[in-house]
Amino acid sequence: MLDIEVIEDPAAAEASLDPIRTRILQELVEPGSATQLAAKVGLPRQKVNYHLK
Template identity: 65%
Template sequence: MQDIGVIDSAEAATAALAPMRTRLLAELAEPGSATTLAARLGVPRQKLNYHLRQLEKHGLVELVEERRRGNVTERILRASSSSFVVSPGVMGRVQPAVSTD
């Protein structure tokens, strides 16, 4: 795991900055599954799976292990970095405020 991950696309920044996903990234400093996170956070597992897939799609979480439990495969994930920064280039150009005095 990297110490600081740089988010360099607007799509990844949007994914990471959603409140639920920000919370998941913090929780995944230690590896966990949707099932363990659901129990800890009081959120339905299916909802967490959706958010985890979005984070994984943008490389913000990584697969650590897959465990077979009966007919279900439990995926253990962790954050790919201990913290993230958004590259200034992703934010676009900021226009200076114009005074109307």
């Protein structure tokens, strides 16, 4: 069963709805490095690192 969390903070919701962050979050279901994640979403590693902070 999946745990579902409700985001009540508007700033957190806005950050979560960013299209790049949405793509990154979808790929975070499996462990991996930022380099592997960048390859999966087609972005430079530096940009992925920025969104992971």
